Amino acid sequence: MREQIDLAVIEGDGIGPEVIAEARKVLRAALPEGVTLNETEYPFGANHYLATGEILDDASLDQLAKHDAILLGAVGGDPADPKLAGGILERGLLLKLRFAFDHYINLRPSKLWPSAISPLANPGEIDFVVVREGTEGLYVGNGGVVRAGTEHEVANELSVNTARGVERTVRYAFELAMTRDRRLTLVHKKNVLVNAGVLWNRIVNEVAEEYPEVAVDYLHIDAATIFFVTNPSRFDVIVTDNIFGDIITDLAGAVTGGIGLAASGNLNPEGAFPSMFEPVHGSAPDIAGTGKADPTAAILSVALLLQHFGFDDAAKRVEAACEQDLRNRSGEARSTSEIGDAIAALLA
Amino acid sequence: MREQIDLAVIEGDGIGPEVIAEARKVLRAALPEGVTLNETEYPFGANHYLATGEILDDASLDQLAKHDAILLGAVGGDPADPKLAGGILERGLLLKLRFAFDHYINLRPSKLWPSAISPLANPGEIDFVVVREGTEGLYVGNGGVVRAGTEHEVANELSVNTARGVERTVRYAFELAMTRDRRLTLVHKKNVLVNAGVLWNRIVNEVAEEYPEVAVDYLHIDAATIFFVTNPSRFDVIVTDNIFGDIITDLAGAVTGGIGLAASGNLNPEGAFPSMFEPVHGSAPDIAGTGKADPTAAILSVALLLQHFGFDDAAKRVEAACEQDLRNRSGEARSTSEIGDAIAALLA
Ligand SMILES: CC(C)[C@H](C(=O)O)[C@@H](O)C(=O)O
Ligand SMILES: CC(C)[C@H](C(=O)O)[C@@H](O)C(=O)O
Numbered sequence: 001m002r003e004q005i006d007l008a009v010i011e012g013d014g015i016g017p018e019v020i021a022e023a024r025k026v027l028r029a030a031l032p033e034g035v036t037l038n039e040t041e042y043p044f045g046a047n048h049y050l051a052t053g054e055i056l057d058d059a060s061l062d063q064l065a066k067h068d069a070i071l072l073g074a075v076g077g078d079p080a081d082p083k084l085a086g087g088i089l090e091r092g093l094l095l096k097l098r099f100a101f102d103h104y105i106n107l108r109p110s111k112l113w114p115s116a117i118s119p120l121a122n123p124g125e126i127d128f129v130v131v132r133e134g135t136e137g138l139y140v141g142n143g144g145v146v147r148a149g150t151e152h153e154v155a156n157e158l159s160v161n162t163a164r165g166v167e168r169t170v171r172y173a174f175e176l177a178m179t180r181d182r183r184l185t186l187v188h189k190k191n192v193l194v195n196a197g198v199l200w201n202r203i204v205n206e207v208a209e210e211y212p213e214v215a216v217d218y219l220h221i222d223a224a225t226i227f228f229v230t231n232p233s234r235f236d237v238i239v240t241d242n243i244f245g246d247i248i249t250d251l252a253g254a255v256t257g258g259i260g261l262a263a264s265g266n267l268n269p270e271g272a273f274p275s276m277f278e279p280v281h282g283s284a285p286d287i288a289g290t291g292k293a294d295p296t297a298a299i300l301s302v303a304l305l306l307q308h309f310g311f312d313d314a315a316k317r318v319e320a321a322c323e324q325d326l327r328n329r330s331g332e333a334r335s336t337s338e339i340g341d342a343i344a345a346l347l348a
Numbered sequence: 349m350r351e352q353i354d355l356a357v358i359e360g361d362g363i364g365p366e367v368i369a370e371a372r373k374v375l376r377a378a379l380p381e382g383v384t385l386n387e388t389e390y391p392f393g394a395n396h397y398l399a400t401g402e403i404l405d406d407a408s409l410d411q412l413a414k415h416d417a418i419l420l421g422a423v424g425g426d427p428a429d430p431k432l433a434g435g436i437l438e439r440g441l442l443l444k445l446r447f448a449f450d451h452y453i454n455l456r457p458s459k460l461w462p463s464a465i466s467p468l469a470n471p472g473e474i475d476f477v478v479v480r481e482g483t484e485g486l487y488v489g490n491g492g493v494v495r496a497g498t499e500h501e502v503a504n505e506l507s508v509n510t511a512r513g514v515e516r517t518v519r520y521a522f523e524l525a526m527t528r529d530r531r532l533t534l535v536h537k538k539n540v541l542v543n544a545g546v547l548w549n550r551i552v553n554e555v556a557e558e559y560p561e562v563a564v565d566y567l568h569i570d571a572a573t574i575f576f577v578t579n580p581s582r583f584d585v586i587v588t589d590n591i592f593g594d595i596i597t598d599l600a601g602a603v604t605g606g607i608g609l610a611a612s613g614n615l616n617p618e619g620a621f622p623s624m625f626e627p628v629h630g631s632a633p634d635i636a637g638t639g640k641a642d643p644t645a646a647i648l649s650v651a652l653l654l655q656h657f658g659f660d661d662a663a664k665r666v667e668a669a670c671e672q673d674l675r676n677r678s679g680e681a682r683s684t685s686e687i688g689d690a691i692a693a694l695l696a
Contacts, residue, residue, distance in 0.1 A: 144543060195492060
């Protein structure tokens with residue numbers, strides 16, 4: 001077991017600093033005795049970009065690469081600001097990190113937590129994990145434009161999918177299924193995207209032979225969205241590509257009562273590069289500084305971080321503390337730091 | 349106003365023939381006096397393919413091209429049948445028709461009909477239309493594979509988007525918004541798919557200048573799925589690309605109580621080719637022949653057909669009859685033909 005975690009902290013914008021402060025508080029309270037935590041703060045985000053012109057340059061990337069993990073708050077400024085248009089920050093920071101650090105597993109658990117209010121009339125028990133591929137598909141940025149800006153423009157987007165990229169993702173998903181209810185669903189659109197779909201399907205079937213205990217099924221992405229609202233309990237582990245994973249994890253967040261409680265890990269499981277942990281929610285500039293932000297998603301992301309480093313007990317304790325805290329809620333409004341304090345206290 | 353409709357009927361598989369029989373019944377009852385209906389049946393579908401080896405050859409396509417419109421039931425056999433694997437029927441029949449007949453508008457109204465049970469706790473009033481582009485994007489089939497079947501396989505899918513293709517779709521959507529609540533939402537993923545996203549965004553903004561009465565907004569596809577379950581009333585007209593449209597129309601069907609009531613039109617608005625009308629649901633082989641299929645989606649597709657030919661009053665009457673029939677339902681089980689008869693009777 002490692003004795004030290006060297007953590008890069010990118011608080012980011014809006015409510016990012018507030019929720020990250022609580023996440024760090026809980027991380028410190030949860031770390032097993034004898035494990036040292038070094039934290040280094042980095043200023044990246046919309047504010048930093050607007051102030052300095054830097055989104056994330058290569059020197060900064062080299063700095064970040066030296067850490068064991070990254071804890072990220074939320075990145076994003078005013079959506080109407082033309083200086084932030086075109087997804088410049090999303091691609092220059094978030095996606096750049098995912099690609100540079102080969103975060104091929106985008107891990108997104110979905111759970112209907114106590115006191116969370118699902119918009120579904122009969123949500124049932126919801127507890128599944130989406131394993132979203134993070135470094136391929138339509139996210140590779142290999143598109144292009146011909147005759148841009150004219151009435152004859154042609155705009156192409158290329159989805160690139162490799163056997164290597166799909167296989168390592170699928171293997172991770174099967175291993176995860178073995179630690180859970182042993183059910184795995186591939187979500188794709190293989191009847192239309194026949195090239196990528198055949199590849200995903202083949203790899204899932206091949207790897208499935210090594211995991212005879214795992215029950216495997218397949219859903220088209222369109223049909224999958226139906227089950228998210230009619231029977232989300234049917235899912236245990238979902239494995240899917242980058243864009244479909246993007247879509248269904250937001251939907252999953254919504255049916256479990258809002259992405260306000262959704263955690264995520266951008267993992268390089270082998271540890272060749274630092275993995276990155278972030279709440280799924282955004283920077284919510286409208287409530288920034290008011291103390292209204294719920295830090296639970298950021299704190300649950302810390303649980304994923306602990307798990308990533310093999311501190312399974314500590315991870316489970318953080319999850320249990322969040323669950324207990326959610327159960328304790330009785331409608332009284334607590335501030336961001338009150339929630340963080342309460343969860344940290346439950347760990348003492 | 350035209351005096352004749354020359355209709356090609358493809359009943360298809362499973363419950364297709366049953367629901368199409370009722371749709372034809374209602375179409376005959378609803379047609380304005382003096383309009384002649386010629387109906388020609390075509391046998392295409394899974395059964396026809398398995399029996400004859402033909403999915404849809406060029407001679408058949410030429411035949412179909414001579415008609416004014418196509419009424420399609422549902423196409424699809426046993427999903428486990430290896431002879432139907434790889435989406436061969438979907439691509440060889442359904443998508444072939446959409447592309448050959450330049451069905452660039454895939455029109456999919458979503459409405460929470462009386463007696464329909466939404467899985468949402470508080471669905472509110474749901475009544476919007478998705479205008480899905482039908483002939484471009486990831487559906488063009490321009491992908492490919494390198495080193496197929498090996499551990500070094502690379503599978504590519506190309507999304508092709510043209511100014512011409514996007515503009516005609518966007519114009520249609522604005523025109524539609526003018527006949528409705530004058531709100532239009534572009535759904536895309538422009539922060540990641542920057543080439544296609546910039547094109548869609550530019551065209552929407554350009555065309556918007558000609559429609560100052562229409563309020564325009566934009567949602568990323570992932571965020572859009574959240575609104576489908578938290579606040580579907582926010583939508584009036586949605587315009588989006590082929591794959592995002594595929595996904596959100598199934599989701600929309602689900603939140604309005606199941607795709608069993610969802611109609612669709614594959615339109616070539618100028619009439620250069622026959623437009624095609626089909627219920628969104630599939631062939632449902634499990635209930636085929638039992639008389640349990642609800643023909644309402646097929647009948648609502650007839651309303652879209654009537655509208656397409658400018659018979660707006662007749663279209664509205666069919667819609668109103670369906671709505672009345674749904675309101676009349678009291679839980680008693682009626683057969684497919686009883687429902688068709690009841691709706692036809694309401695038109696008398
Ligand atoms: C911000 C955006 C680039 C990102 C994505 O599309 O992956 C986000 O939606 C997410 O899911 O983390
Ligand atoms: C059957 C399939 C090819 C089709 C599509 O993807 O368009 C269907 O899902 C639809 O929405 O009509």
